[in-house]
Amino acid sequence: MPRQVSRGDEPLRIDQQPVWDLPVRLVHWLLAALIGFSWWSIENHHTDWHIWSGIAILTLLFFRLLWGLFGSSTARFSSFVRGPAAVRQYLGGQWSGIGHTPLGALSVLALFGAVAIQVGLGLFNEDEDGLYAGPLASMVDIDTGDKIRELHEAWFNVVLGLIILHVAAIVFYRLFRGKKLTTPMITGKAALDPAAQPMRPGKWWVALLCLAAAFAFSRWVVAGAPPL
C-alpha cells in the first residue's frame, strides 16, 4: 500500500510517482476478473470454462511468483515480506516506504496462498459424474478425487472471506485513513513521500521471459505433468 503524504504540514511537492508496474496491475485485475468468472461459470454449469479459467489463474500465479523474484522493486517478495516486528512497527505508526505495508503484505500472501491452494485442489478435481476433470485428476484414486472435490468447494469460502477482508480494508483506509488504494492499482501511480526510495522498475524483457516460463509451466500441467 502506498504511503501518502499527510496534508496540512509544510507545502510538499505531491508528485504522482510510480508504485505499481504494469505486470503487477494486470495480474491483480485479471486475477479478480478470473476468480469472479470461475465462480460464475461453475455456478452456471459451464465446467469447461471453469477449468480453463483455473488454468489461466495458475498461469497468472506462476508469472507473479517469478515477477516477485525478478520484477520491479515493489513487486518483489524481498521488498515486502517481513516479520512480525515490522508489522508491530507499522501498526505503531513507525513505518515508511512505498509498496505493500508490512500488514498489507500479510494480506497479499494470504490471498495468493489461498488462491494457489484453490487452483491446486482444482487440478486434481473431478466432477461427481466423472465427465469433467482437472488435468491432474487421474493421478489420484477415485475416493481421493471425491474428497478433493469437497475440499475445493469448501475452500472457496476461505478465498471469499479473504477477498471480503481485502475489500473491507480498502474501504477502511478510504474512510478512516483518507487513503485511496484503488486508484494507484489502476493508474500505477500514487502521491508518495518525495523522500521515499522510488520504485525501481523491472525490465520488459524479463517480464516476457517470466510470462513465457509461466505459459510453459501451465502447458506442462495441462498435459498432465508428464516426466520431463
Next chain:
Amino acid sequence: MRVLVIAATCVLVACGGSQSSQANNADSNAAAANATAAAVAAPVSGAKAAAIMRERHEGMEAIGKATKQLRRELGGGSPDIAAVRGSAAKIAGLSKKASGWFPAGTGPDVGKTGAKPEIWQDPKDFAAKLASFQRAAAAFNGAASGGDESTIQARYSDLGGTCKACHDKYRAETNR
C-alpha cells in the same frame, strides 16, 4: 496463447461431439425412443417409486465410477485393456437398465434426486437422449472388445458427449 489454442481446440472437439450425438439421435429416435417413452409414461408411486429411485441412483453412481476409471486408463499413455473392457461392459449393461429408471412419479417432488422435472415435461426429447446414450455405450463396448485404441478413444469421446448432452438439460445437483 498456447493455452488459448488448446482451449479453442477443446471447444471445437466438444462441438464435434455434440454434432455426432445429434446424428445418433436422429437415426435412433424411432427404435429405442419408443420403448423409453413408454417407460417414462407409466407412472409409479410408493415403495415401487422409492425402489426405482434407489436403483437409479446406484446405477448412475456406478456408471460415474466406471467413467472415472476409464479416464484413468484412457487419459494416460498405456491403457489396461482388461480394465477398459470391464468398465465398458458395465456401462453398456447399466445403460440398458436405464430404460426402466425414469417412470413418472420418480421426480424431485417425490424424493431426493438429481432427476429434473423437465424429464417428464419433454419425455420425447429425454427418451431420444437416453437412447443415444444407450447406443453410444453399446458402440463403446464394441470398440473395447475390438481393442483398436483410436477407435476406443473415439467411441469413448462420443459416449461422454451423450452423457453431457443429457445431464446438461436433465440432471440437477443433489449434493448442495
